[in-house]
Amino acid sequence: MKTMVYSVRMRAAQGGPHEKGGRHISGAEKIVPFEQVAQTIQQMLHRAKSHALGEPDFININVERLELQYIKYITALPLQTAKTKDHEHALWCARQLLSASGVQPAAIERALELLARGPAPGGQNMRGAVIMDAASGRRLEPDPWRGVRVSRMDYTPRAAAELSRLLESMGLEHFRVREALALATKVIYAGTLAEICCSDDPHYTTGYVSSQRFGYVRIPHLKHASFKGGRVFFIRSQEINLEEYISRLQEEPVLIDQIRISNG
Ligand code: WAQ
Ligand code: MG
Ligand code: MG
Structure with missing residues (x-):
């Protein structure tokens, strides 16, 4: 990957955010070029909403550019x-x-x-x-x-x-x-x-x-x-x-x- 890449992370919980005692439902992490960030967010949202453990009421999606020279x-x-x-x-x-x-x-x-x-x-x-x-x-x-x-x-x-x-x-x-x-x-x-x-x-x-x-x-x-x-x-x-x-x-x-x- 020669273009800029982004870390996209999702975590979803039920009964409030994780840090306030919510029950963990689903999580995901990917590294994608910028052109795929929007689509990745959409997939993660869908995934959080359709987990077998139940419907989350807290979903956090985090997007962060990675410095290419630090990638192993x-x-x-x-x-x-x-x-x-x-x-x-x-x-x-x-x-x-x-x-x-x-x-x-x-x-x-x-x-x-x-x-x-x-x-x-x-x-x-x-x-x-x-x-x-x-x-x-x-x-x-x-x-x-x-x-x-x-x-x-x-x-x-x-x-x-x-x-x-x-x-x-x-x-x-x-x-x-x-x-x-x-x-x-x-x-x-x-x-x-x-x-x-x-x-x-x-x-x-x-x-x-x-x-x-x-x-x-x-x-x-x-x-x-x-x-x-x-x-x-x-x-x-x-x-x-x-x-x-x-x-x-x-x-x-x-x-x-x-x-x-x-x-x-
Ligand atoms: N970091 C640390 N722990 C994690 C992470 C992560 N990124 N993702 C999941 N976990 C922990 C968390 O406690 C989950 O409840 C648990 O692992 C299970 O996660 O070859 O689907 O995503 O056929 O439900 C393994 C076999 C499937 C795949 C594992 O795990 C195969 C799976 P899940
Ligand atoms: Mg799972
Ligand atoms: Mg998983």
């Missing part, structure tokens, strides 16, 4: 899909992947509990992600009601087109895969050891575990119908400056310019 160009995590047959099998697979990535059993179990009952205090859906110490399972995000929201990430137009082609050829053209792969790639790039994710959409049951070691592994049936969903980022808290890490996740603009797909 990175390669997508390799994508593959595990052949999990049911929820138990999916949990087993997630535990194996996290454990082999260096996450301790106590932290794994803690994270699975949070995805099941909802990560916010009292068991609610949360706008952002939980940050968890991979050794102890201790939560490290400064605001456990909000979590940490990763933003300012997207694909270059060429990489987006290539990914669409590949996903279509795999029967996976779902927008969720596209968005989750971008997020997961940025999260690992920012210094995260591993991530586990389940959608907050009651009907979308495929989740993923991503890691520096294994890339982005989609796990069918990871989300049980009763799960609230959410994201947990595991870090080695001794080896990372938490403030800098969070600011990378939130602020640093990243575009994915290369796609890798493993078979399977």
Whole structure:
């Protein structure tokens, strides 16, 4: 992208703004050239209004020009899909992947509990992600009601087109895969050891575990119908400056310019 680009972010809540206790309904982030900003806003508005979690009464859309020289160009995590047959099998697979990535059993179990009952205090859906110490399972995000929201990430137009082609050829053209792969790639790039994710959409049951070691592994049936969903980022808290890490996740603009797909 040689022209000026803009970060467009949306967050929607019910019962008031997020910062006044509203319940998170929907969020989205994109990086687009100026000519696509208006259309992107319209799509995000439509998306906020048609979410399965309900109708929002607060929608915030934020548009911000990015300085081209600060954008980092990175390669997508390799994508593959595990052949999990049911929820138990999916949990087993997630535990194996996290454990082999260096996450301790106590932290794994803690994270699975949070995805099941909802990560916010009292068991609610949360706008952002939980940050968890991979050794102890201790939560490290400064605001456990909000979590940490990763933003300012997207694909270059060429990489987006290539990914669409590949996903279509795999029967996976779902927008969720596209968005989750971008997020997961940025999260690992920012210094995260591993991530586990389940959608907050009651009907979308495929989740993923991503890691520096294994890339982005989609796990069918990871989300049980009763799960609230959410994201947990595991870090080695001794080896990372938490403030800098969070600011990378939130602020640093990243575009994915290369796609890798493993078979399977
Ligand atoms: N930053 C941090 N946390 C986020 C963000 C973000 N930008 N977006 C969502 N979350 C958290 C938040 O708590 C949501 O409730 C939760 O993650 C789930 O988000 O390959 O759809 O957008 O088939 O519902 C994964 C599998 C789909 C895709 C994930 O997540 C595939 C999905 P959702
Ligand atoms: Mg989302
Ligand atoms: Mg969702």
